[in-house]
Amino acid sequence: MFEKVEGFILKTQDYGETHKIVTILTPTLGKVGAIARGAKKTKSRMAAITQPFIHASFLIQPGSGLAVIQQGEMITSFRKIREDIFKTAYTSYLAELTDKLIDSKRYNPFVYQQLLHTVERINEGNDAEILTMIYEWKMYHEAGFAPVVTKCVSCGNPHNLKAFSISNGGLLCRNCLRLDENAIAIPEKVAKLMALFAWIEVEQIGNISVKPENKMILQKIMEQYYEEHGGYYLKSKRFLNQMNQLNDKL
Numbered sequence: 001m002f003e004k005v006e007g008f009i010l011k012t013q014d015y016g017e018t019h020k021i022v023t024i025l026t027p028t029l030g031k032v033g034a035i036a037r038g039a040k041k042t043k044s045r046m047a048a049i050t051q052p053f054i055h056a057s058f059l060i061q062p063g064s065g066l067a068v069i070q071q072g073e074m075i076t077s078f079r080k081i082r083e084d085i086f087k088t089a090y091t092s093y094l095a096e097l098t099d100k101l102i103d104s105k106r107y108n109p110f111v112y113q114q115l116l117h118t119v120e121r122i123n124e125g126n127d128a129e130i131l132t133m134i135y136e137w138k139m140y141h142e143a144g145f146a147p148v149v150t151k152c153v154s155c156g157n158p159h160n161l162k163a164f165s166i167s168n169g170g171l172l173c174r175n176c177l178r179l180d181e182n183a184i185a186i187p188e189k190v191a192k193l194m195a196l197f198a199w200i201e202v203e204q205i206g207n208i209s210v211k212p213e214n215k216m217i218l219q220k221i222m223e224q225y226y227e228e229h230g231g232y233y234l235k236s237k238r239f240l241n242q243m244n245q246l247n248d249k250l
Contacts (some may be wrong), residue, residue: 002061002070005029009054011096021066022050023099026057027109030064030188031102034060046072053078053091055116078123079245089243090128091119093236094112094135100144100232117202129215129244130208136222137197145169145229149194152176161191166224184221192212 003226007024010031011229015021020039039046049072058072065122079088100117102108118135122128140146143181151158157173163183171191172183193210210218223237 002059004059006057009052010099012052020050025112030107031104032067036068080123086243089240090132093240096234096236098140100249101139111142114202122214133222134197139183149198154179165219166228175193190217
């Protein structure tokens with residue numbers, strides 16, 4: 001029995017001399033592993049549609065283990081991402097984060113749409129750093145370790161939010177700062193951005209302008225929070241940080 005599914009390729013790996021195993025995120029079947037026979041052959045039709053970050057329609061034969069891709073049709077290649085090493089770095093990170101935090105064959109069309117919209121916006125030239133942080137927020141929620149950012153994580157007070165506590169998992173109000181001497185002080189604007197990132201969907205985003213100093217605070221918090229609560233080492237994150245450090249020096 002064959003099924004036609006839309007999907008976004010999160011990663012690929014060689015399998016034997018001529019085949020590939022691809023991991024596809026779909027809106028209907030969740031995350032699916034599939035064999036693409038002959039995909040390593042340069043003249044194979046499979047070669048073009050089994051590259052990372054390809055958005056395509058696939059005809060697959062599901063199985064108890066790996067599915068088998070029978071054929072596919074390209075929807076979007078995201079060419080501008082492939083031509084830009086910084087956009088590639090961000091998209092690689094998004095794909096790896098999704099692969100690590102989403103269980104195989106878990107059905108979640110919302111995550112699929114958020115990933116696709118995020119990659120589309122990066123391809124169009126929008127702020128990849130901000131888009132990535134917004135998507136990270138969604139993934140943290142999906143994985144069950146999202147921080148509390150609309151009120152004090154300790155007392156529930158929605159006002160006078162002054163710092164972010166990595167260990168406590170969220171914002172602290174003025175009265176609860178004593179609970180974490182290592183809490184990261186944040187401006188009011190950053191607290192509002194956190195709340196916005198937590199609920200806004202990527203397709204709703206217009207042009208969000210964030211000061212460089214506030215970006216640095218947000219990035220620091222996101223990285224430390226994931227290290228404390230995420231649990232998975234992400235090779236692409238290290239590469240992304242290296243690229244951003246290089247970009248700062250240019």
